[in-house]
Amino acid sequence: xxxxxxxxxxxxxxxxxxxxxxxxxxxxxxxxxxxxxxxxxxxxxxxxxxxxxxxxxxxxxxxxxxxxxxxxxxxxxxxxxxxxxxxxxxxxxxxxxxxxxxxxxxxxxxxxxxxxxxxxxxxxxxxxxxxxxxxxxxxxxxxxxxxxxxxxxxxxxxxxxxxxxxxxxxxxxxxxxxxxxxxxxxxxxxxxxxxxxxxxxxxxxxxxxxxxxxxxxxxxxxxxxxxxxxxxxxxxxxxxxxxxxxxxxxxxxxxxxxxxxxxxxxxxxxxxxxxxxxxxxxxxxxxxxxxxxxxxxxxxxxxxxxxxxxxxxxxxxxxxxxxxxxxxxxxxxxxxxxxxxxxxxxxxxxxxxxxxxxxxxxxxxxxxxxxxxxxxxxxxxxxxxxxxxxxxxxxxxxxxxxxxxxxxxxxxxxxxxxxxxxxxxxxxxxxxxx
Numbered sequence: 001x002x003x004x005x006x007x008x009x010x011x012x013x014x015x016x017x018x019x020x021x022x023x024x025x026x027x028x029x030x031x032x033x034x035x036x037x038x039x040x041x042x043x044x045x046x047x048x049x050x051x052x053x054x055x056x057x058x059x060x061x062x063x064x065x066x067x068x069x070x071x072x073x074x075x076x077x078x079x080x081x082x083x084x085x086x087x088x089x090x091x092x093x094x095x096x097x098x099x100x101x102x103x104x105x106x107x108x109x110x111x112x113x114x115x116x117x118x119x120x121x122x123x124x125x126x127x128x129x130x131x132x133x134x135x136x137x138x139x140x141x142x143x144x145x146x147x148x149x150x151x152x153x154x155x156x157x158x159x160x161x162x163x164x165x166x167x168x169x170x171x172x173x174x175x176x177x178x179x180x181x182x183x184x185x186x187x188x189x190x191x192x193x194x195x196x197x198x199x200x201x202x203x204x205x206x207x208x209x210x211x212x213x214x215x216x217x218x219x220x221x222x223x224x225x226x227x228x229x230x231x232x233x234x235x236x237x238x239x240x241x242x243x244x245x246x247x248x249x250x251x252x253x254x255x256x257x258x259x260x261x262x263x264x265x266x267x268x269x270x271x272x273x274x275x276x277x278x279x280x281x282x283x284x285x286x287x288x289x290x291x292x293x294x295x296x297x298x299x300x301x302x303x304x305x306x307x308x309x310x311x312x313x314x315x316x317x318x319x320x321x322x323x324x325x326x327x328x329x330x331x332x333x334x335x336x337x338x339x340x341x342x343x344x345x346x347x348x349x350x351x352x353x354x355x356x357x358x359x360x361x362x363x364x365x366x367x368x369x370x371x372x373x374x375x376x377x378x379x380x381x382x383x384x385x386x387x388x389x390x391x392x393x394x395x396x397x398x399x400x401x402x403x404x405x406x407x408x409x410x411x412x413x414x415x416x417x418x419x420x421x422x423x424x425x426x427x428x429x430x431x432x433x434x
Contacts, residue, residue: 064320148162259380294308
């Protein structure tokens with residue numbers, strides 16, 4: 001009996017200690033210090049620390065770090081691997097699901113939150129944009145939309161995050177840049193309606209630049225009546241006509257701010273005839289960016305232009321709401337798991353007249369009952385967008401956050417009728433980089 005007692009408790013303590021992971025602090029320090037070589041090396045060196053049940057997180061983190069550091073081909077290679085793995089894990093076997101009931105969710109591979117899997121496609125699209133591959137970027141947006149539609153059809157209890165407003169807006173910008181104005185109008189209009197939902201669900205205001213874009217393209221394709229019926233009229237925003245913008249170049253800055261929320265453990269202690277038992281479940285701890293105001297500056301000789309950015313994707317709030325939407329499912333699984341363990345422990349304790357095994361099992365159960373706090377830590381917390389139409393020419397693009405000194409982003413050539421993108425990352429430690 002003593003040997004059996006020791007074996008069971010040691011086994012449970014082993015399961016309790018399986019939640020180690022990568023050192024994100026060292027990665028942050030390197031990224032915020034513009035040490036991309038070190039950041040890429042660090043993620044490679046830490047691959048083993050992710051373990052076999054965090055393979056998806058490794059691929060997503062490696063994709064983001066390579067994207068931030070300008071290696072877009074490598075980034076998209078990781079994004080595609082992550083997409084394939086996430087799809088396979090989402091449809092994993094019932095046997096693996098059942099195993100998680102017995103111990104804790106760390107015993108199964110992490111499949112990602114619904115919104116995280118959608119972000120794989122969104123950031124893959126952004127990486128393709130930086131590579132100048134518009135068609136591939138549009139494919140990623142379509143995959144994102146199809147993915148969220150599939151999830152919404154699958155769940156009996158629907159998620160609020162069923163479509164992505166920023167992805168639609170980005171798609172519209174890309175369509176307009178290629179001259180596909182009917183497609184651009186459809187996605188601008190769709191994005192407009194989705195941002196109305198974003199306002200209700202996440203408190204994200206309607207981006208004024210989107211209203212201007214929608215009105216400009218709607219007037220061009222003679223669909224202003226539809227826009228007016230939706231409550232948007234030319235009186236609600238001033239905008240340049242399409243004919244005028246075609247003689248200018250468009251510059252769009254996409255600004256990533258802060259970090260997405262971190263999962264932490266919450267728990268309940270439930271009384272039972274055999275003593276109190278712990279039921280654990282995850283919650284998000286949000287650390288909003290310290291500063292949200294950012295400005296895009298373009299300079300060419302004596303010419304100076306600037307445009308303020310606007311929030312287009314609050315990943316923090318999407319994450320929190322997405323987890324809340326499936327909280328009932330999480331809690332149900334946690335209760336079933338706890339009940340299954342209690343039945344097993346009760347059977348084992350019957351063989352021990354001293355009562356020590358029962359005490360040891362209850363202590364071990366408290367330790368192994370852990371919420372799954374794995375999450376995509378290298379995602380930004382918010383995405384902001386600024387844009388302006390400027391005369392064709394060569395420009396230096398800068399960004400400034402909350403009145404800070406301007407940070408050089410890149411040199412860009414602005415061509416008549418074309419769209420140029422610049423991307424800016426303000427890391428958790430507060431420095432702007434490409």
